[in-house]
Amino acid sequence: MPIKIENLFYTYLRKTPNSSEALKGVSLEIPNNSFAAFIGRTGSGKSTLIQTLNALLLPTSGEVHVDDFVVTSNKRKNKNIKGLRKHLSIVFQFPEYQLFEETVEKDVAFGLKNFGYKEQDALKEAHKALESVGLGPKFYQKSPFELSGGEKRRVAIAGILALSPDILVLDEPTAGLDVKGTEDIMSLVKKMHDDGKTIIVVTHDMELVMEYCNLVFLLKDGKLVYQGTPDLLFDQINESSAIEIPPLYKLAKLLKDRGANIDIQSIKCVDDLVNQITRKGNKDE
Amino acid sequence: MNNVTFGRYTPYNTFVHKLDPRNKILILILLMVAIFLKFTLWSTTLLLSAGMLILLILLMILTRISFLGLFKSMKSMWFMVIFILAIYVFIPNNSYTMVCYRFNDHYAIYWDSFYQAGYIILRLILMISLTMVLTSSTKPMDLTYAFEWYMYPLKVIRFPVHEIAMTLSIALRFIPTLLDETDRIMKAQASRGVDFNRGNLFKRFRAVISLIIPLFVSAIQRSEELSDAMEARGYDPKGKRTRYRKLSFTYRDIIAFVIGGAVFGGILYLFIYDLNVETLDLFELFFHINLGF
Structure with a gap:
């Protein structure tokens, strides 16, 4: 079991009048080499959940196990968080907003250098990652800010792919993209899955879930209400629910x-x- | 970023929360002036400052502000405290009289300097916490309405009152948005292995750059989108407009104003008395102790 979540609770702005409970006791398991999807309405706790996976948020209570790594509410128990972040990487929604370097290749290499790669090795890996997202050598020296929206997103994703994580988490990877862009990104993700990586996506796009995923988790108000295959989910839910069949x-x-x-x-x-x-x-x- | 709760608006429903923002600003200014008045005798000044501190603590309890936030913000002030102390203690001043430690005939450390530094720090703490009472009990929008109201007379000299108020309210409105954005970018960069809390100075500098640049880019983009949206809806800064929320004075404001005015008036009276009639020694007056300075 690479990912195991036990009775996870998370409260935002704890001990203030604005506090809100985002996760209310979620337990689930995601087997190796899954293509899993988290679905649910906005505010159902999907994004909170994936952020606890690599300790960007520490749970209020409960535990997250990712292979040998553990994330708990106790800061001292969470060892080797950097290692966990290389093992499980998150591509955030609209990742193009995280670009900041002068050139595309530098930006992709930035993450690698943070994880201790030498300049030359980092650039080499960066070129490989850029190649895999379909951006050739003529992009290397461009400024990320002069690219189009879809290209920016691919650069940002390449920045994560370059780390070659074993588990890749994508928060709404296709939001705001046209059909062609969606296809490009998803076939890229599919390729990563075929290479043996575990993929987790957060999405509202049910066609995407149907086409690619073999495991679905439906969250509602911070609780897990369904887990299983997509077709059974579509079979169970009725027309009035938030999910569009x-x-x-x-x-x-x-x-x-x-x-x-x-x-x-x-x-x-x-x-x-x-x-x-x-x-x-x-x-x- | 969500731990930046110091001075943020908290949605309670206390007496102070219900006051008119214009009134609150006025009282804040009066009390600040009172804090800045300095008497001839340091014992009198300290005693009155202590009185203000007690008043302020009562106010903070009334407004339900957590003292923890105040202490946390004090924690980040330690560098300034040391700086102020060092400047006052080590720079000679002819008016100092009470020797604490004498190095030689020409140079000594005086107790006066500690008092001066301590007084400045106390004043700072009083001002910060007073402002905190205002900002955590008043919605930012109400604050800008109040500012606009106070600046209204300037319209006569063609001062762009409305434009400035609008700029101010947009700036205030976007503070939480930018904080959320900061949080998001920090998380995204943390996923790329950036550690914002550890590492040497150079590494931390790199980490901050990876945060600042995307933040600026998105802020500029946002502002362009916002101005387009406003123009598309026909926003005209010179147009006449009505207001959804009307500010109004109630009996509460009269009570608060009377109390605030009384405190200010009392201290001002003592100050003028001290300055023009005779030196005021509150210690002797209250406790019949002559400190002998």
């Missing part, structure tokens, strides 16, 4: 209800559905 799932479900012989569980994207229908058609002939 993806049209593809609705269509597949309607087809199945009307007697089509398809396996909803294995449908991830439009192509899957088309394949299943046409294969069935071919067999009948």
Whole structure:
């Protein structure tokens, strides 16, 4: 079990009149090489939860285990936080706001240097990471502030990828991107997953959940209300809940209800559905 | 960043919270002037300052301000305290009389200098905590309304009162937003291995740069977006406008004003008496002790 959360509580602005309880006793486990999603309304505690994963927030009570690392409310017990942050890295929402260096390659290398890489090694790793997000050598010497929004985001993500964390957490990686940008980022994340990394995303995009994730956690008012596979989730929830069932799932479900012989569980994207229908058609002939 | 609670508005519903902000500003100014009055005898000055301190503590209890926040902010002042002490103790002054330690015929350390430094520090603490009572009991928006009201007469000489008030209220409005932003960027950089609390001076400097630059970029972006949004809605600084929240005086304000005015008036009277009639020795007056200076 790489990630195990036990009875996690978190309260913002503790002991003040403005205090608010963001997490109220969450327990969950995320197995190795999962592609997990945290979903829920704004303010349901998703972002708070992922920030406790690498000790950016210390829980009010409860424990977070990430492989050999432990995060508790007691500061002294949390050893080697820097090691944990290299092992589990978070890409924040709108990561383009964290860029600050003069050139793209320097910005990507910045994190590596913080973790003790030598200048040359850091640049080499940075180039590799930039390559993997699809930014070639002509970007290396550019200022990050002259790039477009999507390019900035890719630079910021490269800054995290360069650290080659074993667990990658992304907070709404596709917010504010167009269809093409979303596809680019997600296929990049998919590649990381195929390379054996554990991926955790926070998202509102249910189509994305359906297409990529194999594990979903639904949070509501700081409590975990569902964990399991996406298709079971879409099956359980009703129309009135905050989650928008993806049209593809609705269509597949309607087809199945009307007697089509398809396996909803294995449908991830439009192509899957088309394949299943046409294969069935071919067999009948 | 959420631990910066010192002086932040706290939504209680106390007597002080309900006062008119204009009234609160006026009383604050009066009390500050009273704090700055200095009497001939140091014993009298200290006694009156102690009286102000007690008044202030009562006020803080009434406003439900935690003393912890005050102590925390004092903690960061230690450098200034040492600096002030060093300057007063080691710089000679002819008017000092009470010798504490004599090095040689020309140079000595005087008790007076400790009193001077202590008095300055006490005054600072009084002023900071007084201002804290105001800011933690008044919504920033109400404060700017009050400032605008006080500056209103300046309109006669074409002083841009409304523009300045608007600038002020936007600046105040964005303090929490920028604090949140700072928090966010700090976390993002911490994920990239930046340690804001440890490391040598150079490393810390690098860490702060990685925070400041993105903060400036986003602040400038935000301000551009805001000005566009305001223009798009037809904002005209010279236009006549109405106000959602009207400030009004109530019986509470009269009570507060009478108390604040009485404290100020009393101290001012003592000051003028001390200056023009005869030296005021409160210690002798109250405790019948002649300190003999």
